[in-house]
Amino acid sequence: MLNFKTFFQIAKKHIGTCFIYVIIFLILMVVMTNINKGSSTSKFEAKSVKFTVIDEDDTVASHALTDYLATKHKYISFEGKDISKIQDNMYYEEISYVLTIPKGYEEELKNGNFKNLVTHSMRTDSAAGYFFNQDVDSYFRALSVYQASSESLEDSLSKAANVMEKVNANEVEMITFEKTNNGNSPSGYFFQYFAYILISVLLLSMSPILMTFHNRDLAARISCSYLKPRRKAAGIGLGAICYSILVWLIILIAGGFGGMYRYDPIETIALMTANSFVYLIVIVTMTLCIASFSLSEHALQLIANVIGLGSSFLCGVFVPQWMLAENVTRISRFFPAYWFIRNNNILAGFNGEAFNPDEYLLNLGVQLLFALAFMTIYFVMHVQKKAKAVA
Template identity: 30%
Template sequence: MQVYKAFFKVIRRNLGQLSIYMVVFVVFAIALGNSNQNPKDMNFEDTKVNIAFINKDEDSKIVDGLKEYLSVNTNIVDIGKTKEDLQDALYFREVEYIVTIPKGFTGKILNNSEKVTIEKNTRPNSASEVYIDNLINRYLNTAKTYTLALGNISQSELVKYISEDLDYSTNVEVSTYENGYVSNSGCKNYYNYLAYSMFAILILGVTAVMLTFENKDLKMRNLSSALTMRSLNFQLVLGNISYAIVAWLIMILASLIMYKGYMFSMNGILFLVNSFIFTLAALSVGLLISTIVKTRSAMSAAANVVSLGFSFISGVFVPQEYLGETVISIAKFNPTYWYIKANEEISVLVNFTNTNVTPIIYSMLIVLGFAVAILAVTLVIMKQRRFSS
């Protein structure tokens, strides 16, 4: 296995250049993971709006009942009663809604009048305006229902019935999936950015080795040795596959530490499988480039151009939904696009039905198809060069 050993000797000589991409990726991935920490409490919390309540009607149990109902759901603030006080309170955001009960309000409620209105001053088109409007409408509509149904009903009974109805609530439980979008957005971003570094590392490593073995003197020496061409090619293939697997293991190591619980879920396993298939495609691209470049400077340029170019048009740095139709159409002809597309679908996957999983498998198969097709083209080029030499 002399060739296999020589393969990794060349990799060790280029380890400094390769480690730059690995270290930068790992550091960036850790920083990215820390910036995407999930909030500790995702439960809904009701917030109370500051309002003012002004009564220009007579003191009555109906008005008191409305005020008490609003006080449960809002904060009633005393801001004065003059026009200037009200305007200042709204302007300085001391309150967001001012409820003014007009004269004759109680009588209209009891007589079931069609024109029961409440004056209001608020910030226009605000969420608080809609919220308070709904609260007041619930109270008035409930009161109207009872006055229509029961006729001559006392204020005490009316307020009692309204209070009992409006106090009724339903318990709501919000279930959050452990593999929901929020909890795995950091992991998705991690594996998206892995595409850039993986391309660069594999192209640089594979090209460096293949350039070394394509050296004219070394090639003539190998041909004149007892080493058969089949053994030479087998050891080179084995070396490339071993190098790709080692690079993949190093690249995913940080994710297994940062997202240890999630990575052993079904979503995490799909991320791993998708990244491994992409590694095979990147290895094929690296082999193809090794048949084209002739110098080390060209090797570095090719690694940067291919890795950055594929990443920019495929959604690594800019989400795919923000890319133009022309860019997407071009990006579909490289494996990075389908790899990112699968990652996006995996990140939001909750129910593992055939309908949900099939698009992910489809994208993975396309990436694998790219790997096979590019490898076939590379082998044809290598065979033609061998015959011509």
């Protein structure tokens, strides 16, 4: 346990650096989580369009159309129907739509012609005009139905206006699934960024602690002790695991205070937490393995950025896995982050994926195989260094 105690004595000197990394990346995680949560939320809102009418027919039918549209949208009147003035107002976005009712409009309605009766001009850089067109088309469809069964046009105009008023009065009910696993839960995005945050935090904050054990004087003193290489490596590894668990718990607790877990069932949160813990073991063993090569601090920072950002882009942290090319997906399978993200996808329901217990356990097993491989390399490196020191 000597190396275990020494590990935390060294860690005390680097505690400030560790907390700086944790706080920075934790803020980054929460911000990215809320950005993704907000971008996946759909919202329906019917907006009023500013429009004007050039009425060349000036009849009861043309006035009825204008009155109906004015009940849904904002009618802007221009004296004299000055075309240049209307164009100027459209350019300055004072109005978005100009409806022209040609002469003979009412006569065409009486003859049963309901197509291409009016013309329009609208801003092409706004969707408001297309929304307005839908209201005009709906009005003519209702009018055509009543005109086919009514004796007079006035009666058809009245009935069409009444039915469209009832349709517009109906409220649109938005159905949400905030308490269910629907692929839009903050916890899913929160755990998704674990793949990047854990690599970055642990490699940047824990590697300097591990590198201290490779200091020539300290390494020589430990080599002269009664400790066997395996016990030495085990003590350092145990200290790294405990240190990493503390960092992991801090992030999880912060996520709880940030309200990241309130939308998913407790069972889903438990499975996500278990998946992140297995991935934590992988990152700890990988950090131990990398630190065994006695690299400089600058080289470690470079490796942390390359591995953290590289695996995040390839494995589906920043770019969803279902959007990645097939060749990229094949390569990403050689990274443990891919299997962590696969589990997170099926738990969070991203892209409509369903939870499969067998696949979940398989992905955990693959991550543990990565951890076993890294741990084997770590112990082999310590044994070889001990042998070289004795020689």
